[in-house]
Amino acid sequence: MKDVDAVLFDFDGTLWDPETEIFRAHAEIFLEFGHRLPAEVWSSLVGTIGSDLWTQLERATGCAVDRRELQERVRRRQRELLGGLCGRPGVHRILGAVDALGISRGIVSNSTREWVARYARQCGLAEGWSTVQCADGDRASAKPEPDLYVAALESLGIPAERAVAFEDSPNGVRAAKRAGIRCVAIPNAMTAELDLQEADLRFESFEQVDLPGIIGGTPMRQASPAAGAAAPKAPSGADASGEDTALRHYYYLPDDLRVVRGEGVYLYADDGRRYLDCSSGTFNLSLGYAHPEIVEAVREQAGRLIHVTSKFQTDPLNALVAKLAEVSPANLTRVHLKSASGSDANEGAVKIAQVHTGKSDVVTLFRGHLGQTLGMIGASGAAFRRAPFPSHLPGVVHVPDPHCLRCFYRQERATCGLLCVERINDFIDYASTGRVACVVLEPISGNGGNVVPPDGYLRALKDLCEERGILLVFDEIQTGFGRTGRMFAADHFGVSPHLMTFGKGLGGAGMPIAGILTEERLTGVEGHHINSTFGGNVLAAAAALKTLEVIGRPGFLENVRDVGAYVLERLRGLARKVPFVREVRGVGLMIGIDVVDREGRPDPGLTNHLAERGMDHGLLLRTSLYGHGNVLKVRPALVMTRQEADEMCDLLERLFLSVPS
Known part of the structure; x- marks a missing residue:
């Protein structure tokens, strides 16, 4: 297959794979009538147009059906099911390789132009096509007839021997071969068992395709199996046995979902499905997946300096420290960037409070989640998290949350007088040593149920702390950097703590960074008590700077x-x-x-x-x-x-x- 000038792709089932979901939409109708739509019947129709499934349903039921109504229901259901699909795994890589080689590419499809245009946009495949040929409902020119391929060749002005086609079904392969075009079969779940022997080559996915090898005539990375023969083994690390080996070595098994890329609010799996991530990773992707400005900032910084001991200054760290002091509450003027994680930052804040107050105890909330270190597990709420560990941070006092829906004190907000704050005095007087260094809480609970405190709660809590010489620490690891619609939850509630921890969202698109903001009077704790090896990472600082720039833009x-x-x-x-x-x-x-x-x-x-x-x-x-x-x-x-x-x-x-x- 040397000297190729064009690569032509079938759309449905090849560039993307809606067949399983389209089958599902029809099968659900059949089940409503008490009959199963056999997959083999559907597979026999793949690659054709105008197929009459409703006649088969009428034969199975022995009665007439409202075809127009059923077809409209299928259409609506398809829109629902197909809304999360994207291109098949490896498609973007193959198209990129075609473009890099300076070869024209085209779509040849039995579908309508409207269908192809809609779902090509959804899959991120709308650009770069030199020709698009669609049957648009014309059964006479549709595959397995060669007409669409002949039209594509004529529009490009090239002979058949200088083109290669990718198809997923026997009808598609037959159409390409009748037009004199060499064809590569890439079956999907619905066509994998069909006879594709007429194709010149067969691969099980685009990820196995060596396009330069095909075009240049060099040996294939994957041989083409005969029908019914065992498929060739995939490259090391990509085959099933290699995957099983990897899974055996995980300390605990990950989820079955295997992701390949992300963009904005979407995550893409290796089976071609697109997911809308309602959790922005672990609530740390404030700017979403692969934000282009973060990617570029990281790429540029990585070429100069990735990490250096935090003992030294760097331009990104100096700039970040200055920017954090600028955007934080006015009383928080000192920035500690040498924490390795949010848990580490919270533990560091407790240490600072203990050193400066000379006291030991820590007050936290029932539903608080302060981290994963042994100390912060002990300081967090929820007994199941502390149960496995015999050693906890001593002197922790847990108090009820300001959870009005399920008030611990069974009060109504209009008349409660913020008893959830007032009773903290009793916990300090009777449940602690009386030597409380700090109160640590999330302004809005993260893992504890998204509890939003009632108006006045945080102000009353700060007043209590100042009356008793206790430092108030806000854990803004989840709420910080725009999550509440303000830079910090402290800004939203109009209450400035004495210390604030941050992390997660500051990395923008997933770069790990965390730290502590303090008042001027709370400096002086020696670095070896609160520094971590990867704290103050230069690459993460570059990402954080760009994140703050984006968040700070008007609007x-x-x-x-x-x-x-x-x-x-x-x-x-x-x-x-x-x-x-x-x-x-x-x-x-x-x-x-x-x-x-x-x-x-x-x-x-x-x-x-x-x-x-x-x-x-x-x-x-x-x-x-x-x-x-x-x-x-x-x-x-x-x-x-x-x-x-x-x-x-x-x-x-x-x-x-x-x-x-």
Whole structure:
């Protein structure tokens, strides 16, 4: 296959694979009539147009059906099912290789131009085509007839021997061969068992294709198996046995989902499916996946300096320290960037408080989540997290959250007098040593259920701390850097703590960085007590600087507030349609959906079920308290648009309405 001037691709089933979902949409109708649509019947129709499945349904049922109504239902269902699909694994790499070789590429499809245009855009495949030939409902010119391929060759002005075609079905392969074009078969799940022997080569996926080898005539990386023969073994590390070996070495098994790339609010799996990530990774991708400005900033910095001991100055770190001091509450003038993680930062803040107050005890909340180090596990709420470990941080006092929906004191907000603050005095006087160094809390609980404190709570808590000589620490690892629609939750609530920890979202697109902000009077703790090896990483600092630049642009935080308010409104409307949502609460794009059973009690089982089923609807969801809680956490990337918010809410509605009443 030397001297190739054009590579022609079938669309449906080859560049992307909607066949399984289209089959599903039809099969669901058959099941409603008490009959199964055999996969082999469907497979025999792949690559044709105008196939009459409704006649087969009428034969099976012995009665006439409303074909127009059924076809419209299938059309709507297809739109739902296909909304999360993208290109098949390896497609973008192959198209990039075609373009790099300066070869024309075209689409040859039995579908309509409207269909191809819509889903090519969805898959990110809309650009770069020299010719697009579609049957547009004309059965006479559709595959397996060669007419579409002949038209493509004529439009490009090249002979058949200078083209290569990629197809997934026998009809497509036959059409290419009848036009005199050499053909590579890339079957999908619905065509893998069909007879594709007429193809010149067969690969099981685009990821196995060596395009320069095919075009240049060099030996193939993958041989083509005969029909019924065992498929050749994939390259080392990519085959099933290699994958199994890798999984055996994980300390604990990861999820089955295998992802290959991300962009904005979307994550793409190796099976071609696209997911809308409602959790922005682990709430740390404030600017989403692969934000181009973060990618470029990291790429540029990596070429100069990736890491150096934090003993020395670098331009990115100096600039970041200055910028953090500028955007933080006015009383927080000192920046410590030598923490390796949010857990590390929280532990460092406790150490600073203990050194400066000369006291030892730490007050935290029942549902608080302060990190994964042994010390911060002990300081966090939830008994199941502390249970495996015999040694905990001594002197920790846990107090009730300001959770008005489930008030520990069974009060009503209008008349409670903020008892959840007042009673902390009793905990200090009777449950601690009386030597409390600090109170550490998330302004809005992250893993503990997205609890938003009532108005006045944080102000009253700071007053209590100052009256008793206690330092107030805000853990803004999840709430910081725009999550609430303000730079910090401290800005949203109008309360400045004495210390603040940060992390997660500052990295923008996933770069690890964390640290501590303190008042001027709290400096002086020696570095060897609170420094970590990878703290102050130069590469992460470059990403953080760019993140702060993007977040600080006019309109960015306003958009977070606007989109967040819109999502809250839509989800509260959804809550009125289902019996299992007790409350939707949040600020900005930090939102929680409180799930309950028929008696109104927290229902972790249903919450986990919704998160698991979310993947079937193209959603990635996380739940509170590591699956022990009853809150679905909705915290997408802050770059989410109104259109993407609508898509997310639409998918959540379909998910929720699929739960039996």
